[in-house]
Amino acid sequence: MKLADMAVTNGNGDGLAVYGLGSTVAVILYDEATKVGGCLQFMLPDSKASLHRAREYPGMFADTGIALLLKSCLEAGAHRGSLTARLAGGADLMEKGPCYRIGEDNVKAAKKILSGLGVTVQAEATGGCVFRTVRLDTATGMMYLKRNPGGWEELR
C-alpha cells in the first residue's frame, strides 16, 4: 500500500500489507466475526495542515483517514461492536534538543480518534526510530510485523 492509501477486504483471503512505515502509521481494523479487515497508512496527525490535500487524499491524515477507514469497513459488512484496531509505525528521528515529533503526534492522534469512535486498540508496535512493515492475514486476523533489521513476528 502506498502513502496516504487505504484498502478494505471482506475475508476472501486477501492479505493487506504496508511496507516501510517511518513516522507514518498503519491503522488496521479487523472484525473477527465477519473477517472484514481494513488498513490505512496515514502520514500526518491533522488535516488542518492542508485541507485541500485532505480532500484529494483523505487517507493522508489521521482524522479524515480513520473516519473513512471505519466507514469503508462497515460498508464491507463489519460490525462496529466487534471491530478492533492495531497500530504500527509512528517512529521518530533521534532528538538533539526539542524537535518535530510527527511520529509521536500521529500515534497520539490515532488513539484519540479511535477512542472517540469507540474502537479498542488491541495491540501496537509504535515509536522508536526503525522502519517497520506490517501484514494482515484477513482469513485468520493474525497480524505480522517486521522491523528492518529483523524477522517477522506476530503482533498480538
Next chain:
Amino acid sequence: MKMDNRFRNSIGRLPAFPATVHRVTALINNSDSSLAELVGVVRLDSAITANILRMCNSAYFGLRHRVDNVHDAIMYLGRQNVVRAVMAAGVSRFFKNTPGYETDATDLWEHAVGAALMSQLLARRILGREDAGLFTAALLHDIGKIILGEYIHEKREEFNRLLEGGGRSFLEVEDEVLGMNHAALGRTIAAAWNFPPDIQLTIAGHHRPDQLKECENPVPWIVHLADQACLMLGIGKGTDGLAYYGLACAVDRFHLSQKDLETVMADFVKEFENARELVGIVQPSQ
C-alpha cells in the same frame, strides 16, 4: 577525516562518472550555448538519452506534448529541467543493491529522488524559488552508501549491538565501527566525480549541517530537512531507519513550524506520484 585505503580502492573501482552530465551542465550555464550543441552532447550517451526520453513524459516535468526524441525533449523541458533530467539519468546508473543497509537499488534510488523532489518543495517555501543545484545535491546526498553498505554488511552484528542501546545515531556507529561514515565517503565520491565544492560540502553535512564551517549556506540545511522528511515518510526502508538526529535548529533557522513541515510533506505525495517515471528508471536487479 583520514580515509582508509580500502575505501579509496572501492571508489577507484566505481565506473567513470558520465562526462555527458558535466558537459550538459556547463552548456546550460553558458547562455551562449545553442539547442543543437546540447542535443549533440546528450546524444553521445545512449543510456542517458534513453532515460531522458523515459522521464520527460512524466507529469513532474509537465510537458504538454508527448516527446519521442532528444531534440524535442530538450526544447520543451527548459534549461533547468534539462539539468535535473540529465543528472537523474546519469546518476541513476550508480545505484545498486546495498547489503549493509538491506536496501535494493530501487529503495536507495527512490529515497534519492524523493529527497530531490522534497528539496524543491522546501526551496519554494524557504527561498521562494526552485534550484537545480539543490536538486543535484539532494539526489547525491546518500551516494556514500553504495560503497559503505558492503563494509557495514561485514560488521552487521557489531552494528546491531551498538545500535541496540539507542544512544547513538547510525552515522556515529558508522564512524565508530568503520572509521568512516556514508556522508564523508559520499563527499569523496562527489569530489572524484568532479562535482563542485558546494555539492561536496552538502553531501558531507547532510546529517549535521550545524557542524559545517560554512553554516550560512542554506543548501545543506534544506537537503538535511528533505532527507529527514523522506525518512519520516518511510522512503528508503534501510536498516538505518530514522536513527539520525533531528536538529531543532534546522527548522528554526528558516522560521518553520512543525505544521509548515507537515504542509510540505502533504504536498510531496502528489509530486512523488507525478515523478514515478524518474523513480522507475532504476530496477532492483541492477
